[in-house]
Amino acid sequence: MGALFSLLxxxxxxxxxxxxxxxxxxxxxxxxxxxxxxxxxxxxxxPAHTPRAAYxxxxxxxxxxxxxxxxxxxxxxxxxxxxxxxxxxxxxCEGCYRHGLPVxxxxxxxxxxxxxxxxxxxxxxxxxxxxxxxxRCPKHNTYSDPSKENLVSKHQIGAEADFYVQGLEQQPLDIxxxxxxxxxxxxxxxxxxxxxxFHRYERGGxxxxxxxxxxxxxxxxxxxxxxxxxxxxxxxxxxxxIQVRYDRDLKEKVVYQWKKAHLGYPRG
Numbered sequence: 721m722g723a724l725f726s727l728l729x730x731x732x733x734x735x736x737x738x739x740x741x742x743x744x745x746x747x748x749x750x751x752x753x754x755x756x757x758x759x760x761x762x763x764x765x766x767p768a769h770t771p772r773a774a775y776x777x778x779x780x781x782x783x784x785x786x787x788x789x790x791x792x793x794x795x796x797x798x799x800x801x802x803x804x805x806x807x808x809x810x811x812x813c814e815g816c817y818r819h820g821l822p823v824x825x826x827x828x829x830x831x832x833x834x835x836x837x838x839x840x841x842x843x844x845x846x847x848x849x850x851x852x853x854x855x856r857c858p859k860h861n862t863y864s865d866p867s868k869e870n871l872v873s874k875h876q877i878g879a880e881a882d883f884y885v886q887g888l889e890q891q892p893l894d895i896x897x898x899x900x901x902x903x904x905x906x907x908x909x910x911x912x913x914x915x916x917x918f919h920r921y922e923r924g925g926x927x928x929x930x931x932x933x934x935x936x937x938x939x940x941x942x943x944x945x946x947x948x949x950x951x952x953x954x955x956x957x958x959x960x961x962i963q964v965r966y967d968r969d970l971k972e973k974v975v976y977q978w979k980k981a982h983l984g985y986p987r988g
Contacts, residue, residue: 781842786829789854789881790816792952793863800951803866810866813859820986821855822878828986830855830878831964831974833937838883840902841895845885852959853882853952858982864951876981879964879974882953889957892942896933896960899940939963 793813802810813819821828829835838849856864856875865873874880885895900918909915914936921932921939927948933940941961943953953959964974 781846781848784835784839784842784849784851786821786835788851789830789834789878790821791819791855791857791860792816792853793857793860797863797951800863800866810863811859812863813857818988819857822876822980822985824878825969830881831967833964833968834879834881834962837899837902837938837962838881841885841898844898844901845888845895847888848886849883850886851881851883852955853880853950854878855985856952857985861981870950872976874963874974874976877974877976877984880961882959882961884955884957884959892958892960896940896942899938899960899962900933900935903935903937934965937964937966937968939965 791813793815795812795814797812799809799811802808821830824831834854838851842849853864853875855878856873858876861870861873861876864870884892888894903909903916903918916935918933918935918940921934928941928943929947930942930944932942939962941948941963942958943961944958945956948961966972967974
């Protein structure tokens with residue numbers, strides 16, 4: 721009996737909803753909206769192109785540390801001809817896994833100004849600095865460039881770095897200007913003309929067609945694609961080289977020394 725009552729009640733409810741829907745449709749009224757072609761209530765700005773937002777990996781440029789300057793030697797590199805002894809080819813070192821960076825101020829690394837300058841370039845450009853040559857142990861230094869002039873390279877004492885900027889490979893002069901701007905913007909150097917003022921190197925002997933720049937602390941060279949190619953800089957781009965001239969912490973000149981180059985770094 722209860723089931724029958726529920727069935728009748730549900731049927732009545734269904735009939736009632738149907739009648740209500742019919743009543744709603746009969747009472748519905750519609751009317752057209754008339755509007756001229758140029759009529760609008762709110763001003764609409766013309767569409768403008770919005771550049772694509774950078775992906776996370778495009779926005780993030782890894783901060784450079786001492787590890788980016790490690791020696792690029794590798795024992796798997798093929799021997800090269802020795803200009804001094806044709807019977808004894810030159811072999812490469814075993815790489816940074818078997819030896820460390822120079823010990824500077826009691827710590828393993830390179831001169832701090834190199835790290836600071838290249839991070840400044842990355843920050844200002846938003847692009848990645850490619851360090852083609854940082855520290856070179858004496859063996860890799862000879863393998864990269866066996867010339868006599870290279871025997872006293874400051875790469876061996878952590879006081880020189882070669883690099884270019886990814887995406888700005890053909891704009892090395894802009895990078896040089898940024899390096900000089902660093903000394904004008906950094907509080908540590910402001911007011912000191914010896915650091916803030918750069919001069920052009922007028923003497924002979926430079927390997928670059930563009931005259932180098934220097935201040936008290938660094939020496940900047942710009943090499944064109946056909947200049948100063950070696951084992952580390954075997955690429956088609958212009959590149960910039962920075963040499964450290966002055967140790968701002970010890971307040972002394974930075975010069976190549978055989979002892980520093982050959983004995984001043986840890987080996988495994």
